[in-house]
Amino acid sequence: MKQVTIKDIAELAGVAKSTVSRYLNGGSVGKATREKLDRVIRDTNYEPNQFAQSLKSKQTKMIGVIVPRLDSYAASRTMMGIDEQLTERGYQMLVVNTAQQTEREIEQLYNLAKQKVAGIIWLGTTVTERHLEAIETIQIPVLLIGQQHDNVHSLVYPDHEAAYALGTRFTEWGHRNVVYVGVYESDIAVGQARRDGFLKAFQESESNVNIIQTTFKIEDAIPIGEQLADEVGTISLIVCATDNIALGVLKGLANQGVSVPRDVSVSGFGGYDFTEVLHPSITTVHLPYRRTGAKAADMMLQLLHGEHVPMKTFTIFELKVRESVDKLN
Structure with missing residues (x-):
């Protein structure tokens, strides 16, 4: 028999996965939503996995940020935007570097969750089934920047x-x-x-x-x-x-x-x-890296507060016509 997941609970209750996660981790949800989730969980005999159970204690006001390279201009500017916005809202960011290694990305998803971060902003390069499995397991909001996947909230460059x-x-x-x-x-x-x-x-x-x-x-x-x-x-x-x-x-x-x-x-x-x-x-x-970082921080806080966030959001771009390309005609 297929094991019931947090995604199944969300679909049956007609709420976002982040709402289910907040409920399971002792967060605040409305009375009607709580009653609906109680009923669905009872009817499906859903049991949170052991890893998720270990995260039920109160979350910190810390947002994990996973970056592929610390010496990347795009990553550094994005982190500046994230930090400025989170600080203004009373949160802090915890940055981890993966050196563009998939294994380290997956490890850091679990490690950040164990450190009780409230959510994770992930500057990704690729999304594998193992990434998705980790995100499903840790049951906290994850926002992906620069890449996109249908099952992960994504802030995407056009x-x-x-x-x-x-x-x-x-x-x-x-x-x-x-x-x-x-x-x-x-x-x-x-x-x-x-x-x-x-x-x-x-x-x-x-x-x-x-x-x-x-x-x-x-x-x-x-x-x-x-x-x-x-x-x-x-x-x-x-x-x-x-x-x-x-x-x-x-x-x-x-x-x-x-x-x-x-x-x-x-x-x-x-x-x-x-x-x-x-x-x-x-x-x-x-590409507006700093502004994108600030937008990502806003979206993460919306997810934490149970507000609706589209699964895919596009940023803007601007052509910079300068000296290095000649007009032949």
């Missing part, structure tokens, strides 16, 4: 739409021979959504596109820039999945005496502050 908008701008400027330097598909947002948005724009203009895969590290993109220096004259534009990759490519091209944008154009994605003060300044997509 990666596909932004990449398509920027790619369309490039084709309008006459770029038809393009190299796209991206990351691996295990990262759904950056490795798939951004790539697919750019490819859609280039395919609509019947452009020639070559795809190269790398990591998020600047140093790994430098040899790619050096390699692409040999193709100057046959390609007009190098599109990079992140600003860090663009920085590495620019360095590699410079090492080979290639001038940007005179010899070849280069674009980034992310809108890091320093991309504006470089020479040439980088054409990119600006």
